[in-house]
Every structure is written in structure tokens, then in C-alpha cells.
Amino acid sequence: MLALAPSLASAQDTFGGQPQQPPQQQQQPQQTYPQQPGQYPQQPDQGWGQQPAPQQGPGQWGQQPAPQQQGANLDQLMQMERQDFGVQPTKTLHDGAMHGPTPASIPGGQLITTKGLVSLVQGKQAPFYLFDVLGGPETLPNALPTAWAAQPGAFNDQVQQQFSQVLAQGTQGRKDIPLVFYCLSTQ
Structure with a gap:
């Protein structure tokens, strides 16, 4: 499941009839807490929500399924993503393990499925x-x-203050820009 922040939301990989591109490799620091986030990374000059041009070569990503099959796969995925695990939404920061069942709703936001995200991105x-x-x-x-x-704490702690600054810089204070947060799965 993908979570939309109190604004709106969207985004994932490339979908539909366009060729997929392989996942990008990204170096992650070994520390669990940032030293100090710098400037908010800017989106490419391709426009909002556009993905880089596909790069496919020999040995990279096999043949694309037919559009009908992709739609059926997204429908099956949506059913799985919409499962209700009985976890109640909360207005406080989660202080337990980060991997586990997730709520089916978020106060002040909305959850979208991969299928909804595909539609938004396309x-x-x-x-x-x-x-x-x-x-x-x-x-x-x-x-x-x-x-x-993703640190437990309080809304006024240093992590939350830094993340608020990142959001404010990136959105230039606009509350109408969708924010999409994704993880591995609904659990």
C-alpha cells in the first residue's frame, strides 16, 4: 500500500505500455540518523511526475506482458493492498517495529494502491x-x-523538525503538492 500524506499523493515505477527500466541502485549510508539533510533534492527538469526515459538493453528486463495482463496483475495486487488487517489509524508517531501490518486509512491523508499510482503517474x-x-x-x-x-519519538523532536524542513523546502510551503511515501508492502 502506498500512503499519501495530508496533501495528495502519487508515484512509482514505469507502467502501462511503456518498457520498464531496471530499479536504480542507490547507496545508503550505514547510519540510522542523518547528519543534517542538505538541500532538498530537485526533481529532474522533465516536469513533475515524469519518469526518466526507459533504458533497456540486452539482458535487462524481459519482454513486457500484454496491457490486458498488466491490468489484471494490477487488479490482483490492488486486492492484496486493500486488505484490512484490523490495525487502527493513529494520530501519534508509531514507536514499535517499522515492519508489520498497516492501517487501512490515515488521519488527514489517503492510501492509494499501485494501480491508483500508475494512473496518477501516467x-x-x-x-x-x-x-x-x-x-x-x-x-x-x-x-x-x-x-x-522513520525514527520513533515525538512530533517536536529533532528528526521530525528536520523532516519538516525537508518537506517545506521541497514543496516551497505548498500544501497542495501530493506526497507519496512507499515501503515494501502492506506489512
Whole structure:
């Protein structure tokens, strides 16, 4: 499941009839807390929500499934992503393990499925920021690494203050820009 922040939301990989590109490799620091986030990474000059041109060569990503098959796969994935695990939404920071069942709703935000994200990305009608809260060597194109922000604490602690600054810089204070946070799965 993908979470949309109190603004709106969107973004993932490349989808639909366009060729996929391999996941980008990204170096992650070994520390669990950032030294100090610098400037908010800027989106490429391709426009909001656009993905880099596909790069496919020999041995990279096999043949694409037919569009009908992709739609069926997204429908199956959506059913899995919409599972309700009985986890109640909360307005406080989560202080337990970061991997586990997730709520089916978020106060002040909305959850979208991969299928909804595909539609949003392909529509290219709205700007958005994509945040990778899992971290690791693979990430979606244009995703900002933010695993460092997944720290238990209080809304007024240093991590939250730094993340607020990152959001304010990136969105230039606009509350209408969708923020999409993604992780590994609904659990």
C-alpha cells in the first residue's frame, strides 16, 4: 500500500505500455540518523511526475506482458493492498517495529494502491514528491531516500523538525503538492 500524506499523493515505477527500466541502485549510508539533510533534492527538469526515459538493453528486463495482463496483475495486487488487517489509524508517531501490518486509512491523508499510482503517474497532471521510507539498494526513479525519518519519538523532536524542513523546502510551503511515501508492502 502506498500512503499519501495530508496533501495528495502519487508515484512509482514505469507502467502501462511503456518498457520498464531496471530499479536504480542507490547507496545508503550505514547510519540510522542523518547528519543534517542538505538541500532538498530537485526533481529532474522533465516536469513533475515524469519518469526518466526507459533504458533497456540486452539482458535487462524481459519482454513486457500484454496491457490486458498488466491490468489484471494490477487488479490482483490492488486486492492484496486493500486488505484490512484490523490495525487502527493513529494520530501519534508509531514507536514499535517499522515492519508489520498497516492501517487501512490515515488521519488527514489517503492510501492509494499501485494501480491508483500508475494512473496518477501516467496522467502526469499533478506535481508530486515520492519518498522511499524503506531504504536499501533499490529504489523507484526520482524517489527521495527518507528511511532516516522513520525514527520513533515525538512530533517536536529533532528528526521530525528536520523532516519538516525537508518537506517545506521541497514543496516551497505548498500544501497542495501530493506526497507519496512507499515501503515494501502492506506489512
